[in-house]
Amino acid sequence: MMHRSAYPRLASKIKLSSGVKISRFATLSASCASKFSTWQVVRRQNLLRTPSILAMQNSQLNYVISSQFHTASRKMDEYRVESDAFGEVQVRSDRYWGAQTERSLENFKINQPQDRMPTPIIKAFGILKGAAATVNIQYGLDPKIGEAIQEAAKEVADLKLIDHFPLVVWQTGSGTQSNMNANEVISNRAIEILGGKMGSKKPVHPNDHVNMSASSNDTFPTVMHIAATLELENELLPALKSLRKALQAKTDEFEAQKIIKIGRTHLQDATPLTLAQEFSGYIAQLDFAITRVENSMPDLRLLAQGGTAVGTGINTFKGFDEAIATEVSKMTGLKFKTAPNKFEALAAHDALVEAHGSLNTLAISLFKIAQDIRYLGSGPRCGLGELSLPENEPGSSIMPGKVNPTQCEALTMVCAQVIGNQTAITVGGMNGQFELNVFKPLIIRNFLHSTRILTDSMRSFEKNLVIGLKANVDKIASILQESLMLVTCLNPKIGYDMASKVAKNAHKKGITLKESAMELNALSEDDFHKLVRPELMIGPANYK
Incomplete structure (x- = not known):
């Protein structure tokens, strides 16, 4: 049987095909060593005395170790290593985002996935990054790199890569995490287009190339x-x-x-x-x-x-801002200007x-x-x-x-x-x-x-x-005829005060306006019919 001290050494030697160590193996090997140590304690306490039980325990321990490393080997293919200024992190191999996005997923677990960055923002990122690549080619960006960025950015703008933008709006107030999410996705997709290795930042770097001439501080308000x-x-x-x-x-x-x-x-x-x-x-x-x-x-x-x-405008060039606005206008069909x-x-x-x-x-x-x-x-x-x-x-x-x-x-x-x-x-x-x-x-x-x-x-x-x-x-007609406010058209004939008495008397006794007007001798029946005509009450009077 392999000595327990060999497990950490073995784990440290297991590497991805990329040649990068997977830190999880240190944890797995420690777990295996812990299981072995526990079994040794039990054995020393004479709780496992018979040869048959000892053989069974050895077999079980070997199975546990084997299955642990088999699982770990499978997981090696599911993850790649990305890095940033804080060190290395593991990212799922089928995702285009990089280290900063992965850290943000861990640091801002706030109402996922309901409050993810809105889709129109992702689309706008694609438009802007593509426009920036076009302009940056004019200012010295390698055309080969720039064209790969343009292609990747168009896929973002077309929402073909929407699943690679997992961050919520609850992050830094400048939107830096989402800007880097866009930079990393476009960088890795451009690397893939050029036949490179995702996570290598070569030949397309998320900051140096995708974010060239830009800051999150002007990029995010632009996509807004x-x-x-x-x-x-x-x-x-x-x-x-x-x-x-x-x-x-x-x-x-x-x-x-x-x-x-x-x-x-x-x-x-x-x-x-x-x-x-x-x-x-x-x-x-x-x-x-x-x-x-x-x-x-x-x-x-x-x-x-x-x-x-x-x-x-530090780290940009004169005319860069106008050129960006012009390019965004071309891409959207809408007229934009530089602020x-x-x-x-x-x-x-x-x-x-x-x-x-x-x-x-x-x-x-x-x-x-x-x-x-x-x-x-x-x-x-x-x-x-x-x-x-x-x-x-x-x-x-x-x-x-x-x-x-x-x-x-x-x-x-x-x-x-x-x-x-x-x-x-x-x-x-x-x-x-x-x-x-x-x-x-x-x-x-x-x-x-x-x-x-x-x-x-x-x-x-x-x-x-x-x-x-x-x-x-x-x-509608029934309600209209029941309204006491038709009395308003009597104002010019009998005056406001008498018209008010007619309305109140009708309401108090539950009779019609006409009956009330006749009872109070406010005006003749003929005059009432001439004046109380709703069709004449829907606009100004025509006086010659």
């Missing part, structure tokens, strides 16, 4: 702006404009039906208006929302890249705070629209019931036949979340100390969250509610 702009331009604005169009079509439908309804202020009866007029207010809110979002976007198209560590002041671009995120303010206002508008429609559709028999909402799914587990305004409720909950995100982004925007804002991941995570849930909920609201919305014409 790229991601925010792409999501607003390609996702949120199209969804918002589509919802506006659907509401316009519904308004036109109501206009053609010439539906007059009672208005309501303070949740109390007011003077009449048309259903189309009511919905036109919603359309105007969305028109203003579109304008606000679009007006906030020019500042998001200003890129921090070129400011490097503190905004001075005129890099110190502001690194230390503050007022542009994102402002842009999210437009989303916050949109959320408030959508909340009002959804809430109104929900109330107008309440019932179906004991509520207002002026609108019929599409029936999409059962509404109760106990009340048969019940249908709920689910789309309205989902949208209003989304709006509440966006309003909460606004608070987080506001606090994040405040946390720029001296030359760097250090709440960057928080800001962009909440910004992109708002963008996505607003986009999705608007599409859902349009498809599953607005398109199928119907007016209950008979119910």
